[in-house]
Structures are given as C-alpha cells and as structure tokens.
Amino acid sequence: MVKTDEGAKAVTAGEPPPASAWIKRPGDGEIALGGCWTIGEAERLDQELAGLHGVAGARLSFRLSGLEGLDTACAWLVHRARKNLEAEGVDVVFDGLSPEYRVLLDEVAANDHPPPSPPRVNRPLEMVAHAGETTLDNLHRARDFLGFFGLVVLTMLRTAARPARLRFVPMVHHMEQVGLNALPIVGLISFLIGVVIAYQGASQMKQFGAEVFVVNLIAVSVLREIGILLAAIVIAGRSGSAFTAQIGAMKVNEEIDAMRTLGLDPVEVLVLPRLLALVLAMPLLAFFADMMGLLGGGLMSWIVLDIKPDQFVERLGDAVSLWSFWIGIIKAPFFAVIIALVGCYEGFQVVGSAESVGQMTSRSVVESIFLVIVVDAAFSIFFQLIGV
Amino acid sequence: MAGETIIRVEGLHTRFGDHVVHDGLNLDVRQGEVLGVVGGSGAGKSVLLRSIVGLQRPTAGRIEVFGRRVLDLDTPERIALEARWGVLFQDGALFSSLTVAQNIQVPLREHLKLNQRLMDDIAALKISMVGLAPEAGRLYPAELSGGMRKRAGLARALALDPEILFLDEPTSGLDPIGAARFDALIKRLRKTLGFTVFMVTHDLDSLTAICDRIAVLVDKRVLAVGNMERMLSERHPWVVEYFHGARARSAGL
Numbered sequence: 001m002v003k004t005d006e007g008a009k010a011v012t013a014g015e016p017p018p019a020s021a022w023i024k025r026p027g028d029g030e031i032a033l034g035g036c037w038t039i040g041e042a043e044r045l046d047q048e049l050a051g052l053h054g055v056a057g058a059r060l061s062f063r064l065s066g067l068e069g070l071d072t073a074c075a076w077l078v079h080r081a082r083k084n085l086e087a088e089g090v091d092v093v094f095d096g097l098s099p100e101y102r103v104l105l106d107e108v109a110a111n112d113h114p115p116p117s118p119p120r121v122n123r124p125l126e127m128v129a130h131a132g133e134t135t136l137d138n139l140h141r142a143r144d145f146l147g148f149f150g151l152v153v154l155t156m157l158r159t160a161a162r163p164a165r166l167r168f169v170p171m172v173h174h175m176e177q178v179g180l181n182a183l184p185i186v187g188l189i190s191f192l193i194g195v196v197i198a199y200q201g202a203s204q205m206k207q208f209g210a211e212v213f214v215v216n217l218i219a220v221s222v223l224r225e226i227g228i229l230l231a232a233i234v235i236a237g238r239s240g241s242a243f244t245a246q247i248g249a250m251k252v253n254e255e256i257d258a259m260r261t262l263g264l265d266p267v268e269v270l271v272l273p274r275l276l277a278l279v280l281a282m283p284l285l286a287f288f289a290d291m292m293g294l295l296g297g298g299l300m301s302w303i304v305l306d307i308k309p310d311q312f313v314e315r316l317g318d319a320v321s322l323w324s325f326w327i328g329i330i331k332a333p334f335f336a337v338i339i340a341l342v343g344c345y346e347g348f349q350v351v352g353s354a355e356s357v358g359q360m361t362s363r364s365v366v367e368s369i370f371l372v373i374v375v376d377a378a379f380s381i382f383f384q385l386i387g388v
Numbered sequence: 389m390a391g392e393t394i395i396r397v398e399g400l401h402t403r404f405g406d407h408v409v410h411d412g413l414n415l416d417v418r419q420g421e422v423l424g425v426v427g428g429s430g431a432g433k434s435v436l437l438r439s440i441v442g443l444q445r446p447t448a449g450r451i452e453v454f455g456r457r458v459l460d461l462d463t464p465e466r467i468a469l470e471a472r473w474g475v476l477f478q479d480g481a482l483f484s485s486l487t488v489a490q491n492i493q494v495p496l497r498e499h500l501k502l503n504q505r506l507m508d509d510i511a512a513l514k515i516s517m518v519g520l521a522p523e524a525g526r527l528y529p530a531e532l533s534g535g536m537r538k539r540a541g542l543a544r545a546l547a548l549d550p551e552i553l554f555l556d557e558p559t560s561g562l563d564p565i566g567a568a569r570f571d572a573l574i575k576r577l578r579k580t581l582g583f584t585v586f587m588v589t590h591d592l593d594s595l596t597a598i599c600d601r602i603a604v605l606v607d608k609r610v611l612a613v614g615n616m617e618r619m620l621s622e623r624h625p626w627v628v629e630y631f632h633g634a635r636a637r638s639a640g641l
C-alpha cells in the first residue's frame with residue numbers, strides 16, 4: 001500500500017498532490033464530503049462512514065461540492081452509506097453533486113445487486129453426504145477404469161488382427177522417451193540404493209561375523225524387489241505423469257474431439273503406442289536397474305568388507321538362482337501396463353481447465369504407484385505359494 | 389473529448405529472430421479516446437499491445453505511458469503504473485483456480501488493503517456493471533461461456549478503475565448480438581468511468597460503433613490514424629480492401 005502510494009506520486013510528479021479524502025459534519029442536518037475519494041482510501045472511509053448515524057425522520061444532506069475525485073469503489077461507499085441511512089429512516093439528499101459524479105453514483109446504484117447468500121448447510125448431514133458422494137465417486141471411477149481397460153484390450157485385439165494399423169513411429173518415439181531417456185535417473189537411483197543396502201547390511205552382518213552374506217542380501221533384495229520397484233516408481237513419476245499431462249492438454253485443446261471427427265480412434269492413436277512402448281521398455285529398464293543396483297552393492301562390499309569383485313560374482317552365483325532374476329523381470333510388463341493405463345486414463349478424465357490437468361496428473365502418479373505396490377505385494381504372495 | 393497524449397510509441401522495432409514485426413512504428417493515443425487498432429493476422433497488433441503494457445520487450449524504440457517510459461521503470465514504479473491500467477486478454481485469461489469474484493479481487497488484494505466485506509461488495513458491483521448475473525461471482529471460469537468469460541475478464545480489468553483499458557479482440561468469438569452488447573457495454577462504461585480505450589480488433593462493427601479513431605497496422609508500421617471517414621478515403625490497397633470489402637459493405641460502411 002505504502003509502496004503503491006509512493007509509486008503513484010512518482011508517476012504523477014509535477015502535479016499538485018490530490019487532497020486526501022475527508023468527511024466533516026459542519027452542522028446537525030448536514031455532512032460534507034470532500035477531497036479525492038479513491039479506492040486507496042476506501043478502507044478508512046468505509047470505517048468512518050460506518051460510524052455515521054442520523055435521526056430517524058430527520059433530513060440529512062450530503063454536501064458533495066468538495067469532491068475532487070471519485071471512483072467506483074468510493075461511489076459505492078457513498079451509495080451504501082445513503083442506503084443504510086435510509087434504512088434507518090433518515091431522509092438523505094445529495095447536494096452540490098457535479099454531473100460526472102452523479103452519473104457514477106447512478107451507475108453504482110443501478111448495479112446494487114448483492115450475490116444471493118449461499119444456501120445454509122447442515123454440517124453433520126453435509127459430512128455424511130460428502131462421504132457417500134466420495135464413495136460412489138470412487139466406485140464409479142473404478143468401474144470406468146475397468147471399462148477403459150476393456151476398451152484398450154479390444155482395441156489391441158483389433159489392431160492385432162490388422163498389425164498395419166499399429167502406429168509404429170510414435171511407439172518408437174515413446175520408447176525413447178520412457179526408456180532410453182530414463183536410463184540415467186533409473187540407473188543412478190538403483191546404484192545408490194545398492195550402495196545403501198550393502199552399507200547397512202554390512203554393519204548388521206558384521207555383528208554375527210557373517211559379512212559375506214551381504215552378497216545374498218544385496219542379490220535377493222535388488223533382483224527380486226528393489227530394481228523393478230524403483231524403475232516402476234521412477235517411470236510412474238516421470239512417464240505416467242507425462243502421459244496424463246499430454247493427453248489432458250489435448251483434451252482441453254479439443255484435439256481428442258478433433259480426432260474423433262476425423263475418424264481416428266484416440267485409444268488406438270494415443271494409448272496403444274504408449275502402452276506398448278512402456279511394456280517393451282520396462283523389462284529393459286528393470287534389467288538395467290538390477291545391474292546398477294548390483295554394481296553399487298558390489299562396489300560398497302569391496303570398499304567396506306573387502307569382498308573382491310571376483311569373490312562377489314562367485315558368491316552371487318551361489319546365493320541366488322536364476323529365478324530371483326526372472327521374478328523381478330516378469331513383474332515389469334505388468335507394472336508397465338498399470339502405469340500406462342492409469343496415466344492415459346486419467347488424461348482422458350481431464351475436463352475444462354489447466355487446473356484439471358494438474359489435478360489429474362498428480363492423481364495419476366499417486367494411483368499408479370499405489371497400484372504398482374499392491375500388485376507387487378500380490379506377486380510376493382503368489383511366488384511364495386508356488387515356492388520360488 | 390480527445391485530450392493530451394496518454395500513450396506515445398516512437399520508432400518501435402520488434403523482431404523475433406529473423407522475423408521483423410514492427411519497423412519504426414509510431415502511434416499516439418489521446419486521453420479519453422477509444423482507439424481501434426486493425427491489421428491483418430500476424431501484423432503485430434497484439435504484439436504492440438503487449439509491448440505497451442510491458443509484456444514484450446521491443447528490440448528498439450520508445451514507449452511512454454502517462455509520460456513515463458515503461459521500459460525504464462523500477463519495480464515500485466511499474467507496480468504503480470500497472471494499477472492505472474487494465475488489460476482484457478483475448479479469452480479473458482481468468483485464473484482458473486479462482487471463482488469470478490475472487491478473480492476480480494486479485495488486483496484489489498495485490499495493490500490495496502481492504503477488508504473482505506468491502507472487497508466482496510466491490511466484486512459484486514463490478515460483476516453487475518459488466519452485465520453478469522449476481523450468481524456468476526461464485527462460478528469458476530470453466531463453468532462460464534465465452535461471452536461470460538470476457539465480461540468477467542473485463543470486470544477484473546476494471547477492478548481498480550483504470551485510466552486506460554487495453555482490449556485484445558474483445559468481440560472475437562462472440563455472436564453478433566453478444567458482440568453488439570459488449571460494444572454497448574464498453575461505450576456505457578467509458579461514459580461513466582471516463583477511461584481511455586486501446587482496442588485491438590477485427591470487428592468492423594465495433595470500429596464503427598465505439599472507436600473515435602482507428603489506427604491501421606500495415607507493412608510493419610502504422611499506416612494511417614484517423615476516424616472512419618479518413619479510413620474510407622485512404623488509398624492503400626490493404627485499407628481499401630478492408631474498409632470497402634464485402635464484409636465492410638454488410639457492416640453498413
């Protein structure tokens with residue numbers, strides 16, 4: 001406020017500063033307003049005018065000849081003061097009002113349409129209603145998602161019947177985006193987690209003199225769980241969100257509608273290339289994450305436990321079967337399907353505005369990570385049952 | 389009506405890479421007038437508007453608003469200057485996460501310290517002044533039609549009672565009835581609030597209905613400025629085609 005005032009003065013430098021607004025009561029039946037009534041003074045004038053009361057039935061004349069400036073906000077204040085006084089039964093007259101301010105006051109008076117007050121809410125009832133609404137909403141979303149899944153499967157079968165319809169170039173483009181470009185971050189994170197597991201494992205195993213079992217710890221955790229989970233979580237955050245934002249922005253821009261009118265199937269054009277690209281890229285990313293995790297773990301074992309690389313590799317062969325490796329890789333396409341479907345589905349759910357794109361993007365990331373972990377848990381139980 | 393020069397653009401050069409948009413453009417806007425800026429698509433009308441309000445830095449040239457060079461102001465001076473003009477962007481550019489009433493209150497909140505009740509009152513007043521229903525204040529921009537969004541954008545531009553109103557194609561995308569109403573609204577508000585209008589437009593009806601002067605942007609500069617008679621007597625082929633074409637005839641020129 002202070003800043004604005006100084007700035008305003010600087011801008012109008014050279015002119016005499018306008019007199020600040022004032023309210024005076026020269027006599028009982030009159031009130032004089034003068035100076036420059038602008039919005040910057042509105043707060044103060046609002047309070048001063050609020051303290052204004054007249055005698056019911058008596059006449060109160062507003063002397064307005066001293067006004068040097070009046071804007072809409074202050075015209076509103078004058079209008080409201082008059083309205084309030086008249087509600088008290090005071091007979092208000094405006095005196096010495098210049099034509100230009102009269103126009104403004106008339107304009108303001110003509111536009112005195114307060115918004116309707118919001119309907120009263122019954123709090124406890126509202127809470128119950130809200131809970132019900134959210135539950136139904138979630139059920140509907142689950143149903144719609146299932147429907148979307150079915151639609152994608154059908155489209156895929158149709159495309160399988162006519163493979164020429166598959167958008168090959170976009171698919172390769174998406175493979176580069178979700179696969180190749182994700183290598184550095186997936187690799188770095190897996191490497192560091194490998195380091196952490198080796199380091200923490202070493203300090204625990206040392207207590208039992210079983211340092212060499214650190215290799216088992218690293219191998220089992222990285223190959224079975226950590227490698228693929230990290231890759232899936234990074235891809236959900238990186239590519240699932242991108243899918244939602246891309247499709248959502250196209251939805252806002254009516255591009256999806258344009259596709260439909262041109263006889264293109266949005267699922268075929270947008271979803272299938274992304275889905276297939278991710279399904280193909282995810283196992284490769286998981287493999288890369290596994291290798292980087294083992295590398296990090298091996299390096300750390302060498303440094304803190306003095307397990308030489310050749311010993312590490314030898315121990316690795318004893319510690320885990322090839323199955324441990326395959327268990328991690330098998331999960332990759334499933335996670336890829338989850339991430340791609342959730343990402344694309346939420347993109348199609350965008351309505352209207354840019355804000356909706358943001359909302360759906362964050363929802364897509366949260367949902368796909370959640371589903372990935374749920375499915376991972378289900379896989380753990382399944383593999384336990386079949387005994388691998 | 390027309391008083392002293394309130395906006396002065398001198399020797400404006402704007403270039404995007406190799407593409408020259410303005411080459412030595414000069415333009416004066418006088419206090420209290422409604423100036424319509426016309427020109428073909430890509431002639432740099434919107435870029436000119438953006439340059440004047442400081443969103444676009446020109447390659448060279450001088451832009452003065454209220455006698456101050458907008459490019460050389462420090463931050464507090466800029467903020468003070470921005471409080472003295474209002475801009476209506478093409479599609480309203482309302483903040484999508486805020487309701488219409490909250491959108492109108494943004495400049496009030498940013499530039500002034502007012503209590504919430506007073507801000508609500510002012511927002512309701514502006515909503516009514518631009519011809520929206522009182523209920524519109526609670527709606528979000530996504531829930532409004534194109535015409536309503538423009539009106540809401542205008543209400544936000546008018547929040548601080550600006551001395552200059554910049555309008556970027558205010559009637560584009562409106563049906564003829566909506567466009568005529570919007571013109572009438574601008575005309576009425578200018579009469580009561582006394583602001584200067586700088587309007588980029590394609591709409592011949594708006595030009596005849598509310599503009600005091602018209603500036604034609606052709607060949608990277610302002611080719612001619614003047615009232616409608618002046619435009620009709622202009623001989624430049626583009627101007628002839630624009631003001632004497634089939635659309636101009638149907639607009640009654």
